[in-house]
Amino acid sequence: xxxxxxxxxxxxxxxxxxxxxxxxxxxxxxxxxxxxxxxxxxxxxxxxxxxxxxxxxxxxxxxxxxxxxxxxxxxxxxxxxxxxxxxxxxxxxxxxxxxxxxxxxxxxxxxxxxxxxxxxxxxxxxxxxxxxxxxxxxxxxxxxxxxxxxxxxxxxxxxxxxxxxxxxxxxxxxxxxxxxxxxxxxxxxxxxxxxxxxxxxxxxxxxxxxxxxxxxxxxxxxxxxxxxxxxxxxxxxxxxxxxxxxxxxxxxxxxxxxxxxxxxxxxxxxxxxxxxxxxxxxxxxxxxxxxxxxxxxxxxxxxxxxxxxxxxxxxxxxxxxxxxxxxxxxxxxxxxxxxxxxxxxxxxxxxxxxxxxxxxxxxxxxxxxxxxxxxxxxxxxxxxxxxxxxxxxxxxxxxxxxxxxxxxxxxxxxxxxxxxxxxxxxxxxxxxxxxxxxxxxxxxxxxxxxxxxxxxxxxxxxxxxxxxxxxxxxxxxxxxxxxxxxxxxxxxxxxxxxxxxxxxxxxxxxxxxxxxxxxxxxxxxxxxxxxxxxxxxxxxxxxxxxxxxxxxxxxxxxxxxxxxxxxxxxxxxxxxxxxxxx
Amino acid sequence: xxxxxxxxxxxxxxxxxxxxxxxxxxxxxxxxxxxxxxxxxxxxxxxxxxxxxxxxxxxxxxxxxxxxxxxxxxxxxxxxxxxxxxxxxxxxxxxxxxxxx
Numbered sequence: 001x002x003x004x005x006x007x008x009x010x011x012x013x014x015x016x017x018x019x020x021x022x023x024x025x026x027x028x029x030x031x032x033x034x035x036x037x038x039x040x041x042x043x044x045x046x047x048x049x050x051x052x053x054x055x056x057x058x059x060x061x062x063x064x065x066x067x068x069x070x071x072x073x074x075x076x077x078x079x080x081x082x083x084x085x086x087x088x089x090x091x092x093x094x095x096x097x098x099x100x101x102x103x104x105x106x107x108x109x110x111x112x113x114x115x116x117x118x119x120x121x122x123x124x125x126x127x128x129x130x131x132x133x134x135x136x137x138x139x140x141x142x143x144x145x146x147x148x149x150x151x152x153x154x155x156x157x158x159x160x161x162x163x164x165x166x167x168x169x170x171x172x173x174x175x176x177x178x179x180x181x182x183x184x185x186x187x188x189x190x191x192x193x194x195x196x197x198x199x200x201x202x203x204x205x206x207x208x209x210x211x212x213x214x215x216x217x218x219x220x221x222x223x224x225x226x227x228x229x230x231x232x233x234x235x236x237x238x239x240x241x242x243x244x245x246x247x248x249x250x251x252x253x254x255x256x257x258x259x260x261x262x263x264x265x266x267x268x269x270x271x272x273x274x275x276x277x278x279x280x281x282x283x284x285x286x287x288x289x290x291x292x293x294x295x296x297x298x299x300x301x302x303x304x305x306x307x308x309x310x311x312x313x314x315x316x317x318x319x320x321x322x323x324x325x326x327x328x329x330x331x332x333x334x335x336x337x338x339x340x341x342x343x344x345x346x347x348x349x350x351x352x353x354x355x356x357x358x359x360x361x362x363x364x365x366x367x368x369x370x371x372x373x374x375x376x377x378x379x380x381x382x383x384x385x386x387x388x389x390x391x392x393x394x395x396x397x398x399x400x401x402x403x404x405x406x407x408x409x410x411x412x413x414x415x416x417x418x419x420x421x422x423x424x425x426x427x428x429x430x431x432x433x434x435x436x437x438x439x440x441x442x443x444x445x446x447x448x449x450x451x452x453x454x455x456x457x458x459x460x461x462x463x464x465x466x467x468x469x470x471x472x473x474x475x476x477x478x479x480x481x482x483x484x485x486x487x488x489x490x491x492x493x494x495x496x497x498x499x500x501x502x503x504x505x506x507x508x509x510x511x512x513x514x515x516x517x518x519x520x521x522x523x524x525x526x527x528x529x530x531x532x533x534x535x536x537x538x539x540x541x542x543x544x545x546x547x548x549x550x551x552x553x554x555x556x557x558x559x560x561x562x563x564x565x566x567x568x569x570x571x572x573x574x575x576x577x578x579x580x581x582x
Numbered sequence: 583x584x585x586x587x588x589x590x591x592x593x594x595x596x597x598x599x600x601x602x603x604x605x606x607x608x609x610x611x612x613x614x615x616x617x618x619x620x621x622x623x624x625x626x627x628x629x630x631x632x633x634x635x636x637x638x639x640x641x642x643x644x645x646x647x648x649x650x651x652x653x654x655x656x657x658x659x660x661x662x663x664x665x666x667x668x669x670x671x672x673x674x675x676x677x678x679x680x681x682x683x
Binding site: 214216260261262263265283284285286302303304305306307310311312315336 | 638639641642643645646649654672673674675676678679
């Protein structure tokens with residue numbers, strides 16, 4: 001007998017050997033069972049009653065407990081309860097030892113927290129099978145516990161990563177001017193981690209760029225895509241690039257870094273209050289609405305483009321819709337969370353409900369934003385779903401970047417120089433030279449403070465030379481909104497076909513005692529035109545550019561043929577540090 | 583079975599049929615439908631007859647299929663869209679990338 005069981009005893013590796021607590025008040029029963037268990041290769045701890053069993057358990061933490069049901073001092077049922085309590089999360093199988101065979105007694109064993117029972121006299125084969133079964137169960141339980149702990153700790157790490165990412169992201173995203181008085185927005189607290197992003201920045205010449213985007217996917221992958229988006233948007237806006245240049249770069253950059261299948265639906269907006277223009281590019285977001293002073297719907301701008309990061313450069317169309325807007329008109333846009341938010345019945349909020357809000361608020365456009373929020377909240381009951389909602393109020397003329405501080409001593413380095421650049425057709429077709437020219441000018445200390453005015457002047461002169469000189473466009477088209485779209489569509493068509501002609505920009509800067517004088521000359525190879533007399537120029541939509549320049553510059557004159565304009569811009573070192581008002 | 587793929591007898595057209603919700607849950611199956619066994623059909627048809635709903639991750643999956651099928655050279659038809667599905671595709675301007683019927 002002993003040789004067989006010894007052989008099986010050595011079969012158990014140390015990891016499979018258990019410590020088994022046996023509690024029985026009958027010495028001979030205890031001895032028989034103890035020996036059987038030892039012969040199976042396990043270590044045995046013995047107790048003579050329930051109280052001793054509980055103490056031994058606390059001291060030696062056995063893996064398995066065999067408990068006699070009826071014992072002096074403390075019976076097996078009570079001991080089982082205390083051991084269970086002590087074991088906590090660990091799975092410690094408790095097997096009752098009993099000579100009882102009445103069903104009720106057996107049920108009582110299980111109810112007291114036992115996992116199984118063994119009836120005396122003991123059958124070694126059944127004993128062995130039961131111990132093995134419980135060992136497997138214990139193994140499984142341990143695996144579950146360690147996997148659960150692993151998941152919990154990874155989840156904690158993930159949350160911490162997200163918090164850090166959110167801090168970094170917020171710093172990048174809030175570099176802009178989301179706090180500007182003409183903007184109102186709501187982004188749910190989780191917006192960043194469902195991929196919504198909202199950016200706004202002042203343009204150097206006044207006005208602003210705004211971007212509302214919605215990345216496919218969630219969590220960190222969306223946040224990571226948002227970082228280069230924000231950087232390109234801010235950097236290019238600050239350097240004076242147009243919306244279409246920024247769009248080309250964003251599409252290119254996202255296309256290069258995002259994996260196929262991840263992209264960004266976006267609306268980009270450029271407001272130029274000085275000219276009463278808004279440009280809107282919608283790639284994959286719901287319709288953008290423009291509402292009037294009575295909260296009436298003036299324009300809808302549906303998605304007309306592929307989202308950012310999808311199309312190749314040849315296929316990508318960066319041309320926005322251009323509309324004339326009056327001060328006080330409002331632009332509303334949102335990500336699909338608004339339209340698609342569902343109520344308990346599974347209905348979508350939908351566009352009809354948005355229109356209903358507009359009708360209800362007729363005459364009160366300033367209330368539309370709040371009314372919309374209230375309705376959405378009331379509709380689906382929980383305000384915490386993912387949604388972003390934005391309202392932009394078109395300004396009088398005031399959307400200006402804050403003045404940049406500058407030290408008066410910088411003026412000591414004021415410069416005396418002249419330069420001339422000639423841009424030919426191929427480069428005009430592809431590039432916007434203005435950011436480059438502006439950078440040259442910003443190298444003159446003291447001029448930086450006047451970046452807005454200078455940029456406006458350069459922009460107007462350059463677009464006049466391009467649109468009227470080289471492309472021979474008729475600005476009388478811009479008398480109404482439909483004409484605007486036609487004008488800009490035609491502008492793009494002719495620009496694509498431009499293969500001849502040039503625009504020359506000359507800058508001549510001289511220092512003066514308290515500032516400097518900059519002569520800007522822009523000449524083009526076009527046929528020229530009759531410069532409008534100032535009285536005519538405020539009429540309609542055309543001629544506003546020239547009026548703007550007159551307001552900003554000391555002098556403006558045209559060559560007889562009308563294809564060369566000279567503007568004198570005089571600047572003084574600001575003592576008040578106030579931005580120039582147009 | 584929400585996603586089924588069938589190759590035409592001549593091996594030219596792979597039809598992928600999506601049933602129910604076409605969202606992130608379909609990712610693995612959709613991908614397997616066109617990657618399995620090194621198939622190289624000339625054309626793909628994505629049949630959305632039984633699709634109730636698609637979301638932006640489904641749009642992403644369609645782009646993955648397009649990339650797999652040769653990017654700008656891919657010939658992919660999306661057929662039998664219901665009005666909701668059609669709207670999602672057209673807001674994203676996917677007509678520019680796929681033939682939508």
